[in-house]
Amino acid sequence: MGQAARQTSSRLFSVDSSATGRFWTMEETDEALVRRLAPSVGGSDLLARLLATRGVDPAHAASYLAPTLRDFFPDPSSFADMDKAVAIILDAILEKKRVTVFADYDVDGGTSSAILARYFRAWGQDLGLYVPDRLEEGYGPSPAAFRHLKETGSDLVITVDCGAAATLALEEAAAIGLPVVVIDHHLMSGAHPPSAALVNPNRPDDTSGCGHLAAAGVVFVFVAALNRLARERGIAPDGGLPDIMPLLDLCALGTLCDMAPLHGVNRAFVRQGLTMMARDQNPGLRALADVAGIGKTETVYHATFMLGPRLNAGGRVGDPWIAAKLLATDDRREAIDLAERLHALNDERKAVESAILDQAMTQAEQALASNPERGILVASGEGWHPGVIGIVAGRLKDRYHLPTIVIGWGEGLGPVAKGSGRSVPGVNIGDAISTAAREGIILSGGGHAMAGGLSLEPSQIAAFDAWMVAHMAQFSAERTAALEFRIDAVLSPGAASPALVDQIAQIGPFGVGSPEPVFALQSVHVTGVRQVGVNHLRFIAEDASGRIECIAWRSADAPLGHVLGQGGRVHVAGRLKADEWNGRRRVQLDVADAAPA
Template identity: 30%
Template sequence: MRWNIKPKPEPHLVSQLATELKVSKLIASLLVQRGITTFNQAKQFFRPSLNDLHDPYLMKDMDKAVQRIEKAIANQENILVFGDYDVDGTTAVSLVSSYFRSFYPNVATYIPDRYDEGYGISFKGIDFADDNGFSLIIALDCGIKSIDHVAYAKSKNIDFIICDHHRPGENLPDAIAVLDPKRSDCTYPYDELCGCGVGFKLIQALAQNKGETIEDLIPYLDLVATAIAADIVPMTGENRILAKFGLEFINSNPRPGIKALIQNVKKKVLTITDVVFIIAPRINAAGRIKHGNHAVELLTEFNLEQAEQFASEIEGYNLNRKDLDKQITIEALAQIEENNEKEKFTTVVYNENWHKGVIGIVASRLTETYYRPTLVFTKSGDKLAASARSVKDFDVYNALEKCSEYLEQFGGHMYAAGMTLKEENYIQFKEAFEKVVQESIHPDLLIPEISVDAEIDLTEINPKLIRLLHQFEPFGPENMTPVFTAKNLTDTGYGKTLGQNDEHLKLFVKQNNSEGFGVIGFGLGKKLELTKNHKPFEMAFCIDENEFNGNVTVQLRAKDVR
């Protein structure tokens, strides 16, 4: 692990903020590191309000989108809500369709089949719209590069409204409206929304025209929070506001579909991390194993009994997904060993029999193992399809762009992307991708990094600090859980390893004469040697609370020991 200790912020800014807010310099320092330097910025950060959301009409083409939808409703047109099969896409489709259906009946949904149609807008979907009398398609979480598809729809007198958050190409599709805050000509103040977030801005604009308030839209925020958590977008600005209020709704009165997914969870209060690891994988499993429609059915069902039935089916898909993911990861690791490719700058593996629905998860697992940009390929029809995952601070999308002569199509973000290519181009592409990464990646980026916010003494860990750290939530990219270091720690002598293969570490640490704290270090079992015989060590950790039998105790979650 490479420890990156963040530079100490400007002392005068820290002192000034600490005085104004009546907080410790440690808290003030954490705020300044997050770009919060004034009383008002801190107030917005600690007390997010739905009234701080931007006017949706600041988004380019929003007025055109709303006008076309209002015209469709006035003329009793059939509207098809189309979206991708992952969490962001299925939550977005569920959000927009359930909002429309609250006042307009002529609405249907369409999720493309991952295997038959692939990612994004499909010709098959447009033919379905044409055959069934739909004259308006609203595409969510996809469509920004679908120039040919939108032209094809236009030839059949079907209009498109695109709501996307992926990077546009040089030209935009010829749609009635293209809502994407990443458009170069869009001056919307926040460009890190997920696809469901862009869908939410659309219903916010429609609601404003109907005289509804933001409070009327709170019942849709459970979906938005789930998409924000799953899509790993920055937890800043509007995303943080929407996630905070969406999480509150998940914990108080979520829609039956989400209630059915979480009713067996023992925790009293779910965090964003729980959404990422409990709700999101189950929603995703539908599109990975069976069909994304199952997720939309679950999330738009308002009868709890029926929702529980859907959730039970999805639980089955999720167990199947786990088995596949485990098996393919074992096969992929064996392939890397056999081909003697452990010293490369990239991981690129292929097996025509791997399940297309889980190659993205496998790519993430391989990235955790070898920590380098990773592509996992499988056969998809007469082409090869792949999922890409990257390491911190390396833009895999840009790397793919430089190899695009070998690709049929590709799209995505800095850290995750998807692509297809012809089988005969696989070897050339693999070599080109290795060369691009080798020439452009800084060697440091191939060593996992722990970003440390501040050094503290264990004596500083008290109820007030923990209470204030809770107010930094929800955590996510660009607002991560604070990581601290403490030096001269010793274990009381009862340190041990846990887990089937002794992979986890459990300690009880003290610093000089401080109060002792329990420590859990997942995946750090091999570090036990460093802590034996009262040898002093340094630890990077987060401050957690552990709930057991109704008792809540402070626990340090170790990230590394040295």
């Protein structure tokens, strides 16, 4: 895809420090490019500008707007070890070997394992399942887990969304004669560990160009390759080769919840996967949608913010097996039971998260008061559950626009303290954590640019905090750049309509790498501010053109809530959402920021 030239103008509305501490800018685009893109979107100047700022050129506009698997699906054989792995698994199916999938405990792992379980079932085979406990076993395979699987009769193991870096575990598997096929997508470095086959588009020697796939995407390519090999051999189960297209709902869910960038085949996975999800063919997803109060499950919001947190709840604060079982079951009664358990665990997760967030915010405020120039926040507490510290780190990062690490330890929470980090663009937190581990500041750790994890003794926290502050001092310019809040277009309240939302949806799906457009309302009058839920605010923004309903999530006790609560004339920025209530379709603005006018 061609990249359009991008330029950033001066401060929009002269907003230099908003309620959330950011400065607003509006991207300028090449007017000639906008004119060339307009025919692709029915002459719409707005959509043409949105495409231009997202790096779409006229030659690729059609495939961007209507992504199909036919256009983007990769050749499975381009993945290192794919053909080898497919032959091993198809032979195991035909020979009726006892195969177990070893899945990570998050949504990507759960959806990946469920895709395989449903594929095996179409061949009349049951696929065993193993999901490690976050507190007792940690992330990924361990030597003990592989010994357990060998002792309990597994002939072959497939790891999904994990395993690529599990050198000790895979060496143990080789020593005890347990063949393992690894299907992963995480970054790798150096020599890969021993395995029967290792499929990972982020292997150093992989040439597929599909490193942007989530594990669920890699697994979907894998089952497509299984069908291809079976077709070449002239074999199939009694009902014919499995139809893998309905599995796109799981592929899309894993892709979205793992925040994989929405370009190339990922756009096709999500666009077509949401269509499959709306058909309600997966009993587990339907049951989870029912307990979450969702009617028709068909949007990125439903998948990412309604289903995803509930599926993750088991791995965070409860039984890590529930999500994978729910997504794989065809039994409606079992699905309802599992969905209700996940819903309850999600409520528990939110309560635990809220308590830790309050304490972590107090620590953050104290740290910034002591040193306003510190380039990172480090919060820690005894009893802070490892299952939610990553979420809390993300909340603090979003609030203060600084890289953040949250650490927890305590009885029953594992042998050492565990930390989880989230970062801002331009500051590689995974590299910083890896460096701290190499220098002996912490026991171990690593990650990627935007997120990382670590282990350390509680006695190391103070020194680690000081080391991180010193290390992050070099990224002053990057932290300043992270405070920029880009606006796509200025909108009058009267122009906000369901029809406009439908028009904007033409350039979706939105997610990482394909951001949802941000609109600014200039100098609107804020009225009717009221608190809803725990700490959300609803209000009306109006001017001479009309009015629009707005909601600012988690803002009542934040600076954003203070600005909105004062009323008067305010600049407001956010994203448009369509909502249906009592048969009436309306539009509201999900507020991301505001500034006094």
